[in-house]
Amino acid sequence: MTESPQHPLLEVRDVTKGFPGVIALSHVNLTLGHSEVLALIGENGAGKSTLMKILAGVQEPDSGQLLIGGKPVRIDSVQAAFDHGVALIHQELNLSDNLDVGANIFLGREPRKNGLIDKAKIRDDSRRLLARVGLNVSPDTIVERLPIGQQQLVEIARALSVNARVLIMDEPTSSLSAHEAETLFKVVKDLRSKGVSVIYISHRLGEVKELADRVTVFRDGENAGDLNRDEISHDRMVRLMVGRDVSQFYVRKPHSPGDVALEVKDLVTPANPGHKLNFAIRSGEIVGVAGLVGAGRTEMLQVLFGVDPAVSGNIKVGGKTVRINTPIDAIDAGLALVPEDRKLQGLVLEMAVRTNVGLAGLKRHQKKFGFLNAPQEGADTTEMISKLRIKTPNEQQIVQYLSGGNQQKVVLGKWLSLKPKVLLLDEPTRGIDVGAKQEIYSLMEELAEQGMAILFVSSEMEEILGMSDQTLVMHEGRISGTLTRDELSEEAVMQLATGNDAKEAVA
Amino acid sequence: MLSVVKIFSPDFSIIDKSMKKNLGILGLFLVVFIATAFANPDFVNAYNLENLIRRASLYGIIGIGVSLVIITSGIDLSIGSMIGLVGTMLPYLLVVHGASLFTGLLAVVALSVCIGLIHGLLITRLKLQPFVVTLCGLLIYRGCARWMTGDSVQGFKGNYDSLRYLAIGKIPLGKLPGIGEFNLPVPFLLMIGLAIVAAIFLNKTIYGRYLLALGRNEQAARYSGINTDRMVVLAYVLCSLVAGFGGILFALDSNSIQPDNFGSFYELYAIAAAVLGGCSLRGGQGSIFGVVIGAAILPLLRNSINLLGMPTTLEFAIIGVVILAGVIVDEVVKRLAAKRRAALAAKLAAGD
Structure with a gap:
């Protein structure tokens, strides 16, 4: 394609998209330059995913324009997006993990020879593409045998196989280990140097600082602001995302906690049988549980609530030992769980x-x-x-x-x-708008003030920092550390979340 | 007594709500009914109506049973064979083996409960699919019925008239205008009694609410402290128990029970009645009133096909087309309603 570089590679102009009951995007604009990594950030429900789906041809906008190389285009199918060189890497990977790497890369576009799939060509082309993403595995490997980070690289290789010039990555590091994330950053930088532009969606502001050439911020389905490379700082990003000072957003009043409401001793969960969990929460206290995806936080709440019974250990509620084998036991003991997936488990x-x-x-x-x-x-x-x-x-x-x-x-x-005496919350503000978020925070505060003990799992650093009286950090199935309000900082949480237990080193 | 009155008196909302939900099926019933009545005056004679009502009531009973299972998003394909097994076993025990009435009835009722319990436990404990479990049941119970009796026809040999009254008994209502001397079949009263109990169970007790909730979202129900496995087992037990009761009535009605085909396809009539009556096979939805009307439509259609002189060979095809049309209309109406609700919600969201 010939296009003059004075036009940006991709432009979103005045796009609006509504769903029953919500306006997901209202007149948003976005510009992506050539060989650029643009970070798109915003709270859950800010409209990022909707825009990504529009760019990838999964949904069509109600109004507004998409331009590629300055020319208006219509992206009404995933195929159309491919044809325009736009590919989306979903947060949950879209691989057929029963098939091999090569088959996945060329799924739906298999090269043929005499009417049959040309395996030799798949293998050759796959090797070349895998080399571009720095993945050294055979194209014949069955995908499910690869660790999650490598599966993601396979998906990137697939995007490159359709000559994608715009790669959209939705929370790519949410399930990766720190080491895998490093590899991914290298690949992203490498792709940029070879002329591929990336729209990088992430909640992890540290990553954004490291990778992004520019940042676009969405809030409540609208543009909240843009930051150039030299303007990118943690505080500015947060302020644009939240729309006000963080200190006003998370209202915590000091109040003295009461007796121990929930005490967990040597609890062993079926998901992580190698570790014993120990902690206690007082009534009136809000305790955050931080950690990377897969650290065993949800599994811990599910054991406490009796969804999966514990392997062993002791749970005391209000000083009394209780046996919790089903949610019925948990409810009778005075526990309540707002689960992670409200559509599947909550409602x-x-x-x-x-x-x-x-x-x-x-x-x-x-x-x-x-x-x-x-x-x-x-x-x-x-x-x-x-x-x-x-x-x-x-x-x-x-x-x-x-x-x-x-x-x-x-x-x-x-x-x-x-x-309930103890309220367990699993990602309580996932996928909801900023206004409702703040209402839930002030509700948590109000409930704590009335003496409820609250244990909440969150992947949003701001939430952990803003709401917790005490923070448990989990790493690979164990509690790698506990931070008081004075010790609490993003760096301290990340250290523990990635398995650096030397608490003294950060304190 | 007082508390019973309190529960019933102020609230006719069950009937009201299900009436609204089932206007379509009720309309279909009335259209076929009235059209047939106009086309052939024989339709409204007392003898024909009595027969029709008796058949409709028997189908209604097994339809109510299976709707409880369908509401849990399950299915029971074994009902026809269960009717075959219970229907052959009862006269076999009474007539061939000379068992007492009490023993005979106790045996078939206990068998029905056990079958339901086994279905329920296989589905909840071993996580087998209801379709597979009850499909195997369909084969097993049919085989048992034929083997037990050596495939020979069973009947009550002119005895047990007081028991047969339940199926073939009639209550004289006197002369009705345009119909003549009319007798109300006893099964109609049994069916209405069962329908009332089932409707109260489904709409007014926490157990009915449990079934509806877990049928739509088993996980959310479990996370809300509902013992979902136990409720699913209960649904299968009730379904089998009602099917067994239906089997007894069908046998008493027919008095000539062929082990190899008695009750064949009845599971499909029961399921069709439930679906026509507004039960979704996805679970979580259903009204007893609708099922009762749905069950009445099947024998009504057969009757109409006969009386209107249509070729009886077309019977199944016509019934199939009518059910399909009913389901399509229902789906269209539901989509329109969903759109309206969504629009309302959008207006609300925009209005903030």
């Missing part, structure tokens, strides 16, 4: 707000012979809708049609109506 999406809020309390409030206690359910729902400010036309609205933030409030309402 029955096709049912009404009221039904969902009432679901966990059915047994507790039942009348004689198991009859439903409809008045109680109605009262709880009304209370939760007003207390949590759930935006819904009425209590009979099907939860599916609410925004992410309001859905999450319905999950919270379900548990708060039972008045």
